[in-house]
Structures are given as structure tokens and as C-alpha cells.
Amino acid sequence: MRDLSSDLPVTFQSVALCAGATKILDRLSLTITPGAPTFIVGPNGSGKTSLLRLCMGLVGPTEGSVSWGGRDAVGPGRLAMLFQRPVMLRRSVAANVTYGLKQAGLPRSLRKARMEEALARVGLLELAARPARRLSGGEQQRVALARALAREPELLLLDEPTANLDPAAARSVEEIVLMAAQSGIKVVMASHDLGQVRRLAGEVMFLVRGRLCERAGAADFFDRPSTPEAAAFIRGDLVI
Amino acid sequence: MPDSLDAWQLIITGDAALYTIVRLSLAVSLSAVAIAVVVGLPLGAMLALTRFRGRTALIVLLNCFMGLPPVVVGLTVFLLLSRSGPLGVLGILFTPLAMIIAQALLVVPIIAALTRQTVEDLWREYRDELTALNVGPAGRMATLLWDSRFSLITALLAGFGRAAAEVGTVMIVGGNIDGFTRTMTTAIALETSKGNLPLAMGLGLLLIALILVINGAAWAVRAWSEEKAG
Numbered sequence: 001m002r003d004l005s006s007d008l009p010v011t012f013q014s015v016a017l018c019a020g021a022t023k024i025l026d027r028l029s030l031t032i033t034p035g036a037p038t039f040i041v042g043p044n045g046s047g048k049t050s051l052l053r054l055c056m057g058l059v060g061p062t063e064g065s066v067s068w069g070g071r072d073a074v075g076p077g078r079l080a081m082l083f084q085r086p087v088m089l090r091r092s093v094a095a096n097v098t099y100g101l102k103q104a105g106l107p108r109s110l111r112k113a114r115m116e117e118a119l120a121r122v123g124l125l126e127l128a129a130r131p132a133r134r135l136s137g138g139e140q141q142r143v144a145l146a147r148a149l150a151r152e153p154e155l156l157l158l159d160e161p162t163a164n165l166d167p168a169a170a171r172s173v174e175e176i177v178l179m180a181a182q183s184g185i186k187v188v189m190a191s192h193d194l195g196q197v198r199r200l201a202g203e204v205m206f207l208v209r210g211r212l213c214e215r216a217g218a219a220d221f222f223d224r225p226s227t228p229e230a231a232a233f234i235r236g237d238l239v240i
Numbered sequence: 241m242p243d244s245l246d247a248w249q250l251i252i253t254g255d256a257a258l259y260t261i262v263r264l265s266l267a268v269s270l271s272a273v274a275i276a277v278v279v280g281l282p283l284g285a286m287l288a289l290t291r292f293r294g295r296t297a298l299i300v301l302l303n304c305f306m307g308l309p310p311v312v313v314g315l316t317v318f319l320l321l322s323r324s325g326p327l328g329v330l331g332i333l334f335t336p337l338a339m340i341i342a343q344a345l346l347v348v349p350i351i352a353a354l355t356r357q358t359v360e361d362l363w364r365e366y367r368d369e370l371t372a373l374n375v376g377p378a379g380r381m382a383t384l385l386w387d388s389r390f391s392l393i394t395a396l397l398a399g400f401g402r403a404a405a406e407v408g409t410v411m412i413v414g415g416n417i418d419g420f421t422r423t424m425t426t427a428i429a430l431e432t433s434k435g436n437l438p439l440a441m442g443l444g445l446l447l448i449a450l451i452l453v454i455n456g457a458a459w460a461v462r463a464w465s466e467e468k469a470g
Contacts, residue, residue, distance in 0.1 A: 053368075056372055058368055058371055058372065080372065081368075081372040083368060083369065086369070087366055087368075087370075089387055100373055103374055104373075104374065131468065
């Protein structure tokens, strides 16, 4: 059965993450609470992906601690993550979604209805019988979204899900993310695309070289950045 | 080549002795592959997904066993099953069952080692996604085996090829008894040494044809299911 206790807030306490001798994240303390979408922005290699992976519990911190709703382990099925390149299982679109439901412990009798509802939500119901790996990149990302959202997560983590997509496909992914956020799911998304951040973000976390450089409401971040790095990044200057 | 003409005649006229031999060969090798699948797929997947002391040594050993000399396996099974051996009471030496067991021992390492490699490669791709979906250890194994099913067909074919082509083990543990444990390969060896080249040649051609047909069928199944599943 599903654990109904909340995994929010996610709290990082002076977290560091190292890969060998390289520090990917350093002295990171932050809290992710329910509310408007949080966007993680920053140059390449600033640690956006690692931050999301820590949030998801895919890796543990080298130093410091991460907790979910006050517990030090991720509750089953309340978190979902979308990767830059989604993994489609070698089966139909519908089977990909019901697979996620089965793993979340949803009884078999409820899976079909929930799957159809989720596919309808991402506009792919008519492709339900198609092999998932034959779909375009944008369609695959929408299947991954349906698979994640069908599990009714509390927190949806997205790692640059539109990075490899053309504008039209990116737009449909954005619409689904916005819909999810409006339905009360906490969205945390890494993005390169400042236009996208302006369109969707409620608040922005700006990372530079593994440190949280600035955290502000989206409007404040764009209009009145408080650090020179953030100002340079918004202008499109190189931030190293 | 009058010999090969005679061989074709034997095949076309449906010589009864010849077909008994063919049937037994297929039954023994396919049963051995079936047993090896039941043992080798989970063993390979388990090795791919778990980490324990001695794992690397076990993988090297398994890869090494892919090249196990059939006569040595035959001799070992012979000693185990012989009247004075530890399993002598079973009384199955010189029966098709003994041949199936011996061939399964040859095929398990092939299927397990190739499964291990395939599943481990796929796991690299799937790890984050399956972890994010809270898939447990048993579910991971099942999912990875199912999603590598097209590559695993090749592993099964390699195993079947090994079983169907070998002569050493079935000769030793089967005894090449006419009408009972005589397979295509033992018959070819016997008929060649007797100088009955037409029958040996006919059996040889038939063996190659059978392996071709089975590989072709497996290829067709793979292409068809890949088309369906993407």
C-alpha cells in the first residue's frame, strides 16, 4: 500500500557531493516546499542534474544530509522524475504507463482506467497501442510524463526534459508541466532555457560551480538579480 | 560424388533409422537448452544485478566454462552416474536423460554468461528510470530479461548450436546405442569410421539443414516481435 505521509519538504543540510576528487555540489542547504514551480538554472556543470538526483534519492550525499518530510528515506511512489532522455520500455505506450502503476502498487483492476486518463492528459491516447520506442522524442517525453503523473506524485522532478526537443514538442511538454503544477504537484525543474524559466517558474535557484548562488522569486530574479553572476547569466554573458 | 547422391536418397526416401536418430538428437538438444534457459537466464540476470564477494571470479569462471571441453564434461557426468558413482543409484547412465543433463551442463554457462553481459549493459541504461519508478530487485530482473529478449534469442541460439553440434559428451554418457541413444553427431562419427560414408554424409547435411532452419525461424520470430514491440 502507498505511504500517505508526505515527502515534502525536502531538506538539504550542508550537502556536498563528490565524484572522485571533484566537488560537484558544495555546502548546499535548502528546503523545497509545496508551492509554485521551482526552477534550477545555471551554466553547464553547475550541478543541476546532481541536485535533482539527490532530491530523488538516486544518489546519497558525500557530506551533509537530505531528508524527505523529516524522514531520511524516500517514501515509495510519491516522487517522480523525468530525465533528459526518457527510457521507454520495449512494449506499447499503454504498457509503459501501466508498468509504472504496477510498480506503484495500484491494483490491477484500476490500472487501465488510470492509464487511459493519463494518456488522455498528455494527448497520446490514440497512440496507446503503438510500440513506445517508435515514437518521436517529444512523444516519448510525453509518455514518460504520463507514466510519472499517473502515479499521482507529490513532487515531480524534471531534468531538462525539453533540451532535445523542437519548439512545438517542447511547448506541449511545458503545457503538461504547467497543468501538473496547477493540479497541486510540486514541480522542480532544471532548465537551460531562460525563456522557459520566465514562462513557468514561480521561483528560481541559481547554481554556479556547485554552490547555490541565488534563490529568489522568478520576477525578482529576472528584474533585480542580487549577484553579479546572476545578472551576467540573465544577460547571456558567459558565467564560468 | 556418388556418396552425396546416396545421402540425398536416404533423406528423400525418409529412411526410418535416420529419422529416429534425428528425432532423438533434436529432443536431447532442445531439452538441454530448455533446462539451461530455466537455470541460465535467472543466474545471468542475478550476476548482472547483484554485487557480492567473489562475483568477478564467478563471472570469469562462467565465461571460461563457455569453452568447456565436451569430453571432459562427458567424463565427469559419466563418473557421477556410473554404477559406483555418487548418483549411480539413479541408473540413468546410457539413457537420453543422461545426455540431456550432460548437454545442459555445456549450455548453461553460455546462456548465463551472455545473459549477464546483455542484462548488465541494459541495466546501465535503465538504472535511473527503474530506481525512480521504485522497481524492486525481482521486478528489475524480470523487466531487464524481458526487455533484452531480442538479444537473448541470440544467446539461446548459441546454446543450441553448442548442444546440437557436440559429440563428446553424448558419446560418453549416452553410449551411442542403436535406436536408443544414437544422435546425429555420434552416428556420423560411427558411420565414418565404419566407412559408411553415404549415411554419414546424409546425417551431416541434415544436421546443417536443421540448424539453418532453427536459426532462420529464430531470426523470423525476432524480426516479427521487434517490429511489433519496437
